[in-house]
Amino acid sequence: MKRRYGIPGFIVCIIFLIQIPWTYAYGEPSSEETREILQQSLSIVEIDHEIERIAAKQKQLDEQRQTLSIQLQEQEDQIHTQQDRAGAVVRSYYTGERDSLLMTVLGARSFKDLFILYDYYQIIIGRDQAVLDKYQDRYRTMQQTSAQINQTSAELSELKNNLQNQRERVLALQKEVDGKVAASGDAAAMQKLMDELTIYWENIGIYEVKRYFKALASAMQNLPQFIQEQNGGISTTGTSYTIRIGQDELNTFLRSQNPIFEDFAFQFDKDRITASGQRDQLQLSIKGHYTVENEPQNSIRFHVDKLVFNQLELPDTTRRMLEREFDLGFYPQKILSFVKATEVSTSEGILEVKLAISF
Numbered sequence: 001m002k003r004r005y006g007i008p009g010f011i012v013c014i015i016f017l018i019q020i021p022w023t024y025a026y027g028e029p030s031s032e033e034t035r036e037i038l039q040q041s042l043s044i045v046e047i048d049h050e051i052e053r054i055a056a057k058q059k060q061l062d063e064q065r066q067t068l069s070i071q072l073q074e075q076e077d078q079i080h081t082q083q084d085r086a087g088a089v090v091r092s093y094y095t096g097e098r099d100s101l102l103m104t105v106l107g108a109r110s111f112k113d114l115f116i117l118y119d120y121y122q123i124i125i126g127r128d129q130a131v132l133d134k135y136q137d138r139y140r141t142m143q144q145t146s147a148q149i150n151q152t153s154a155e156l157s158e159l160k161n162n163l164q165n166q167r168e169r170v171l172a173l174q175k176e177v178d179g180k181v182a183a184s185g186d187a188a189a190m191q192k193l194m195d196e197l198t199i200y201w202e203n204i205g206i207y208e209v210k211r212y213f214k215a216l217a218s219a220m221q222n223l224p225q226f227i228q229e230q231n232g233g234i235s236t237t238g239t240s241y242t243i244r245i246g247q248d249e250l251n252t253f254l255r256s257q258n259p260i261f262e263d264f265a266f267q268f269d270k271d272r273i274t275a276s277g278q279r280d281q282l283q284l285s286i287k288g289h290y291t292v293e294n295e296p297q298n299s300i301r302f303h304v305d306k307l308v309f310n311q312l313e314l315p316d317t318t319r320r321m322l323e324r325e326f327d328l329g330f331y332p333q334k335i336l337s338f339v340k341a342t343e344v345s346t347s348e349g350i351l352e353v354k355l356a357i358s359f
Contacts, residue, residue, distance in 0.1 A: 034193075035311065037184070040177045041194040042201060044198060044316040047170045050317035054163045058156060066150045076140040111123040151285055166317070205309055208282050211249040212260065212275050213326040216275075218329070224334035226253045234335070241339055243332070250351070268346045273302075290329075290344045290351070298340040302328035333358075 177194075184190045193293050211317040225234045227243060235242050247268045254261040264284075276285040287306040296320030332341045332355055339355040346352070 012044075024068045033180070033184070034190070037177060037190060038194060038197050039265045040180075042197060042309075042312055043172050044170055044177065045198050045201065046315050046318045047166055047173070050321070051166050053321070054159055054166065058159045058163065061156050061159065062153055064148060068149045068152065072142065072145045072149060075138065077146060084252065124269045170328055205282075209284060209309060210305075210322070210325070211324050212264070212284060213328070214324065215258045215260050216254075216328050217326040219225065219254050219261075220330050222257060223253070224332075227335055239357050242356065243335070244352040245351045247349050247351075267348050268351055270347055271345070273346055273351075281310075284308070290319065292344055292347070293329075293343045294340075297331065298333060299329045300341055300344050300356070323327050 049294050059190065075252060077216045113329075179189050227245065231251065233245070235244070247266050251261070253264050254264070254266070260279070263279045267274045267276075270279075271289060272287060273289060274285065274287050276283075278284075285306070285308040286301055286304060288304045290300050290302055293301045302323075304323055307314045307322070330355060332339060336355065338357055340358040341353055342356045343353070345355040
């Protein structure tokens with residue numbers, strides 16, 4: 001399960017890294033069996049973090065649902081009063097009270113009386129309309145609050161299921177790791193290696209990975225301008241447009257944005273994108289693909305299918321967390337405001353995006 005380390009633990013980690021050739025801190029696996037154990041132990045750490053995130057979100061949604069329930073009760077109390085007023089107004093029209101009022105106006109004996117009575121009539125009719133409008137507004141607000149409660153309840157139910165699944169997953173992983181450690185021949189040494197990996201990952205590794213993702217997200221904000229400046233970057237056929245980006249062009253662009261990409265490169269293959277590199281003791285490999293998304297707006301969104309840190313594959317929970325935190329997609333409407341992306345594909349060395357005029 002999750003372990004917490006303070007400054008002393010971090011110092012021990014650094015001393016350990018200096019004194020012992022800890023192969024996994026430097027991306028050189030000692031054996032496949034050891035790699036699997038360390039990979040699973042790292043997954044346990046990351047899934048534990050996901051459990052914490054889910055629990056925090058669950059608490060937030062539960063508080064939100066309670067607040068909405070209180071608001072709904074208040075709105076129901078208010079609408080009962082408004083409903084009585086609206087009912088009285090509607091009845092007055094059905095019983096002819098307003099008709100008799102209109103006849104009084106029309107029966108005025110002089111223009112002066114007519115204008116005075118008509119003003120009164122307008123005031124009464126205006127108040128009637130205000131009562132009905134207020135009732136409708138209250139009713140709509142109550143419906144919206146009720147819908148929010150239902151949505152929040154559904155999200156809570158989904159979160160609870162997800163939380164249970166992740167807890168079962170981490171328990172199964174822990175059991176498997178414990179068995180492998182016990183059978184490793186030197187359980188104490190293996191446990192120490194796992195502990196040091198955890199310290200390294202939580203104090204250095206995750207921040208280095210996020211550093212790359214942050215740099216990528218920042219660079220992607222400037223990609224539309226880069227495409228506009230490229231000769232032949234955008235071609236047109238009738239009402240259709242096509243954007244083509246070569247992997248060499250993209251890598252040149254990234255290196256112009258941040259020197260962190262000097263040892264990092266994208267590679268386009270059929271239906272797959274790989275971004276990998278090595279700097280100092282960090283090896284990072286990202287594999288994924290692009291899709292066209294229309295919500296909340298039309299975009300080309302990058303999905304991380306596989307993430308490997310120093311030859312240890314990180315779990316899906318880490319990939320999803322990074323996708324949520326860093327936007328690695330780009331938005332074609334920043335290139336041409338009147339178009340939207342309809343298709344995206346990759347082939348050897350080329351990323352291609354098809355666009356259509358947006359009506």
